[in-house]
Amino acid sequence: MSVAIVDCGGANLRSVATSIERLHIPYVITDNSDEIINAQYVILPGVGSAQNVMKHLESKNLNNVITQLKQPVLGICIGMQILFNYSAEGNTKCLGIFDENIDMFSESNLLKVPQMGWNKVEFSDAKLKKLNDYYYFANSFYAKTFDSTKAMSDYGSAFSSVVQKDNFLGCQFHPEKSAEAGVRFLKYFLTKS
Amino acid sequence: MITKRIIPCLDVRNDHVVKGIQFKNHKIVGSIVDLAQKYSEEGADELVFYDITASTDGSTVSKEWVSKISDVINIPFCVAGGIKSVNDARSILNLGADKVSINTPALENPNLIRELSLEFGSQCVVIGMDIKTIDGKSFLFAKTGNELTAHSTEILALDWIRKVQKLGAGEVVINSMNQDGMKNGYDISLLNELSKVCTLPMIASGGAGSDDHFINVFANTNVDGALAASIFHNNEYSIQDIKTSLQSNKINIRTSL
Numbered sequence: 001m002s003v004a005i006v007d008c009g010g011a012n013l014r015s016v017a018t019s020i021e022r023l024h025i026p027y028v029i030t031d032n033s034d035e036i037i038n039a040q041y042v043i044l045p046g047v048g049s050a051q052n053v054m055k056h057l058e059s060k061n062l063n064n065v066i067t068q069l070k071q072p073v074l075g076i077c078i079g080m081q082i083l084f085n086y087s088a089e090g091n092t093k094c095l096g097i098f099d100e101n102i103d104m105f106s107e108s109n110l111l112k113v114p115q116m117g118w119n120k121v122e123f124s125d126a127k128l129k130k131l132n133d134y135y136y137f138a139n140s141f142y143a144k145t146f147d148s149t150k151a152m153s154d155y156g157s158a159f160s161s162v163v164q165k166d167n168f169l170g171c172q173f174h175p176e177k178s179a180e181a182g183v184r185f186l187k188y189f190l191t192k193s
Numbered sequence: 194m195i196t197k198r199i200i201p202c203l204d205v206r207n208d209h210v211v212k213g214i215q216f217k218n219h220k221i222v223g224s225i226v227d228l229a230q231k232y233s234e235e236g237a238d239e240l241v242f243y244d245i246t247a248s249t250d251g252s253t254v255s256k257e258w259v260s261k262i263s264d265v266i267n268i269p270f271c272v273a274g275g276i277k278s279v280n281d282a283r284s285i286l287n288l289g290a291d292k293v294s295i296n297t298p299a300l301e302n303p304n305l306i307r308e309l310s311l312e313f314g315s316q317c318v319v320i321g322m323d324i325k326t327i328d329g330k331s332f333l334f335a336k337t338g339n340e341l342t343a344h345s346t347e348i349l350a351l352d353w354i355r356k357v358q359k360l361g362a363g364e365v366v367i368n369s370m371n372q373d374g375m376k377n378g379y380d381i382s383l384l385n386e387l388s389k390v391c392t393l394p395m396i397a398s399g400g401a402g403s404d405d406h407f408i409n410v411f412a413n414t415n416v417d418g419a420l421a422a423s424i425f426h427n428n429e430y431s432i433q434d435i436k437t438s439l440q441s442n443k444i445n446i447r448t449s450l
Binding site for chain 1: 195199268289448
């Protein structure tokens with residue numbers, strides 16, 4: 001088994017890499033298209049802004065590579081958001097796997113933006129209820145719930161915390177920072193085929 | 194909804210966690226890695242590491258210890274102390290930290306807040322605020338790591354919060370110098386005053402001495418987290434003790450489901 005962690009140009013790839021290493025699974029951090037295509041699992045990690053990540057992927061010609069992938073792909077936070085049509089962050093056109101847009105939370109002194117901390121995640125599928133737990137979030141932008149929503153959370157209103165379409169899985173939280181709950185979620189992703 | 198966070202704060206000097214009495218006589222409390230692991234296992238929601246060697250003497254200190262922390266824990270952590278540039282922040286984030294906290298450098302160069310948030314996103318940018326209330330007015334203090342350099346900036350805390358929000362900060366830590374080390378509770382009136390203008394997550398700091406103080410700050414203010422040091426380092430309470438008390442008072446916290 002091998003995992004390609006895509007270098008999307010942001011900082012802090014180390015935490016995702018460490019979480020995979022703890023599971024004793026070989027991984028490579030890469031922006032090389034062959035290494036990505038040939039990996040059994042692909043992770044798009046999530047630190048940075050939508051516009052910077054898209055710019056980086058386009059400069060390496062990886063936007064077309066990613067949309068064509070057939071193996072299980074996990075997008076984390078920004079890595080999930082760039083799988084949507086469009087993000088309000090920097091008015092950025094994204095990869096369009098999910099036919100929805102990313103909006104910004106509307107801030108007030110009752111709803112702090114960014115959302116920062118541990119929020120409850122509830123899966124709708126009975127088989128995945130064992131993954132219901134608190135996960136760590138740090139985000140100003142979000143996807144509303146729609147037909148690809150696999151788990152939702154509440155921040156002022158319901159939003160998508162996990163989405164899935166075919167081989168593409170996305171989570172708004174950071175599994176690599178979500179203690180044991182995050183470990184269970186990563187193991188769930190790494191058993192997909 | 195999002196849960197309230199309990200955040201142990203660890204002062205780091207020369208690769209060890211230390212505690213001092215009024216900025217002096219720093220005693221070693223334990224190894225960074227051991228304490229990080231202990232608090233993480235006890236259910237801390239996040240950790241803050243404050244490098245007290247760096248901020249007051251102007252030096253740039255090696256932060257290799259940051260990578261050792263990210264090797265042993267899988268909860269978020271923030272590093273504070275001596276971060277003066279985008280490159281300083283980048284090296285710390287690349288070593289595995291989730292956020293950097295800046296205090297005096299932000300006061301000296303507010304544009305650094307904008308640069309950091311454009312580069313890494315506002316969720317990485319925490320503004321530490323040391324505040325002293327004098328005659329009913331709350332002022333920012335700078336260089337508070339050493340009593341010889343600590344001084345008022347004459348900037349009002351309310352104005353500073355409005356400004357850092359506009360510049361792209363992602364969180365503020367409100368440290369009450371009036372309460373710090375007193376162990377008689379967080380500064381509720383200061384936190385409520387500042388909450389009125391604050392749309393960012395806000396962390397209370399300074400004054401925790403018992404579980405009642407955590408209950409009080411979450412029941413009576415709008416803060417998102419509470420930071421504490423000596424109460425945990427002295428083993429007066431474990432994280433779990435605090436969370437058990439909060440839970441029985443219906444405060445929304447992260448527990449095991």
